[in-house]
Amino acid sequence: MRRRFLLAGAGLVAGLLAALSPMSVASAASTATVYVVHGIPKTPVDVYVDGQRAIDDFQPGTSQGPVELPAGPHKVAIFAADAADGSGSPVLSADADLPEGANVTLVAHLDADGKPTVTPFKNDVAKVAAGQARLVVRHTAAAPAVDVLAGGKPVIQGLTNPNEKELTVPAGSVSAAVAAAGSTDPVIGPANVDLKEGTATFVQAIGSLQDKSLGLVSFTISNLHSSPSGVPSGAPSGAPYEPGPPAWVLVLGVAGLAGVLFVARQRVRSER
Amino acid sequence: MVGRRVLPTVLAGLVLVGCGATPAPAPAVVPAALATATATATATAGASDPGDVAPPARIRLPSLGVDTAVVAVGVDARGEMAVPEDVRETGWYRFGPAPGSGAGSSVVSGHVDDRVQGRGAFYRLVDLAVGDPVVVTTAAGADLAFRVSAVRRIPKSTLPVDELFARDGPPHLTLVTCGGTFDRALGSYRDNVVVTAVSAP
Numbered sequence: 001m002r003r004r005f006l007l008a009g010a011g012l013v014a015g016l017l018a019a020l021s022p023m024s025v026a027s028a029a030s031t032a033t034v035y036v037v038h039g040i041p042k043t044p045v046d047v048y049v050d051g052q053r054a055i056d057d058f059q060p061g062t063s064q065g066p067v068e069l070p071a072g073p074h075k076v077a078i079f080a081a082d083a084a085d086g087s088g089s090p091v092l093s094a095d096a097d098l099p100e101g102a103n104v105t106l107v108a109h110l111d112a113d114g115k116p117t118v119t120p121f122k123n124d125v126a127k128v129a130a131g132q133a134r135l136v137v138r139h140t141a142a143a144p145a146v147d148v149l150a151g152g153k154p155v156i157q158g159l160t161n162p163n164e165k166e167l168t169v170p171a172g173s174v175s176a177a178v179a180a181a182g183s184t185d186p187v188i189g190p191a192n193v194d195l196k197e198g199t200a201t202f203v204q205a206i207g208s209l210q211d212k213s214l215g216l217v218s219f220t221i222s223n224l225h226s227s228p229s230g231v232p233s234g235a236p237s238g239a240p241y242e243p244g245p246p247a248w249v250l251v252l253g254v255a256g257l258a259g260v261l262f263v264a265r266q267r268v269r270s271e272r
Numbered sequence: 273m274v275g276r277r278v279l280p281t282v283l284a285g286l287v288l289v290g291c292g293a294t295p296a297p298a299p300a301v302v303p304a305a306l307a308t309a310t311a312t313a314t315a316t317a318g319a320s321d322p323g324d325v326a327p328p329a330r331i332r333l334p335s336l337g338v339d340t341a342v343v344a345v346g347v348d349a350r351g352e353m354a355v356p357e358d359v360r361e362t363g364w365y366r367f368g369p370a371p372g373s374g375a376g377s378s379v380v381s382g383h384v385d386d387r388v389q390g391r392g393a394f395y396r397l398v399d400l401a402v403g404d405p406v407v408v409t410t411a412a413g414a415d416l417a418f419r420v421s422a423v424r425r426i427p428k429s430t431l432p433v434d435e436l437f438a439r440d441g442p443p444h445l446t447l448v449t450c451g452g453t454f455d456r457a458l459g460s461y462r463d464n465v466v467v468t469a470v471s472a473p
Contacts, residue, residue, distance in 0.1 A: 130351055230352040233384060
């Protein structure tokens with residue numbers, strides 16, 4: 001199953017990447033890493049690559065991956081899962097090249113008008129600063145522009161299908177929701193999302209607003225952590241420990257001594 | 273005659289005031305940067321992922337007579353490892369492996385000293401010798417025994433942070449404090465003291 005999926009994904013990616021802006025060729029390896037998200041409601045599908053079935057009965061609202069796929073050209077076709085094997089007209093098809101070293105997500109979803117489509121996204125797998133986490137939100141639902149809320153406040157605004165926006169946030173749990181743009185009334189969520197340090201979480205909004213089938217499909221890529229830049233384990237007050245009284249005590253002492261001597265002298269004088 | 277009697281009394285008073293006043297500047301001198309660091313650590317407390325290993329609660333360095341609390345820390349506002357404000361405590365980098373994990377470097381850091389607070393928990397860390405014992409007690413109450421395998425003093429400018437904070441490779445404990453000369457212009461020490469310890473069951 002896994003091996004067959006591998007082949008399938010390769011073809012699908014290949015086909016779809018043609019539409020992508022130039023992808024960075026990250027390594028000399030002749031493979032790419034692929035995730036697949038199924039965001040078309042009520043439609044289990046079979047995925048064929050180069051004429052062979054690769055994913056059987058891929059359920060809506062789920063994702064598969066990661067898989068390392070050979071780079072190169074492939075033909076991909078997606079059929080309704082109950083169609084006769086490899087025959088008839090595919091729901092979706094694609095035909096193109098998969099670049100080496102790419103890390104991508106293929107999202108089968110509804111466009112803003114509710115028509116099935118497939119959109120490839122490049123996954124940002126750059127290192128994340130120490131203590132931080134990356135959150136990528138993709139609007140792949142049949143719905144108008146949305147805002148993404150964290151703790152009830154908009155952190156992403158005006159996101160439209162089929163686009164994505166990313167944030168870098170302190171690692172931790174966040175209460176996230178999706179609302180119509182300009183509103184704080186959730187159409188999805190709120191739900192607690194645990195954004196672990198040094199990871200990237202990719203959240204796809206899927207389904208249809210009109211059909212009340214909106215939902216989220218997410219997956220996380222780990223091991224993107226960075227090291228802290230140093231260890232400031234010196235004096236927190238900005239000066240080191242010095243045995244004996246600090247300098248200002250000595251200064252006060254000298255001043256005080258001078259004052260005392262003066263007063264004493266005055267007294268002695270007045271007693272005379 | 274009168275003058276002679278007054279003088280020592282008043283001087284004694286001055287010295288007492290001096291000692292007593294030493295801790296007083298603490299709130300003013302321990303400023304925003306540390307407050308921010310604490311806030312950051314608190315805000316991200318939910319992210320700790322020590323796996324199935326309990327976080328460290330205490331660390332002992334028997335050869336130095338050190339027995340101190342360990343608290344979980346993250347990063348400060350500048351992206352450096354957060355170090356507990358109280359110099360008597362040490363901090364474990366909670367985004368990395370906990371002591372006793374199967375891989376990587378478990379980092380515990382403590383202040384060397386401070387003008388206001390005095391000597392820190394790791395004041396004498398540089399005096400550890402290869403072979404000295406280190407004992408970490410986990411929050412679950414287990415004692416984990418380590419032995420010092422290296423003691424290094426490294427300029428902060430060349431600190432190999434990716435080695436210190438490695439999350440893979442052979443499991444070990446890394447203790448860090450400051451050392452070397454104190455740069456008054458920067459308000460910090462020039463070096464880090466880095467002690468590596470490996471499991472010694």
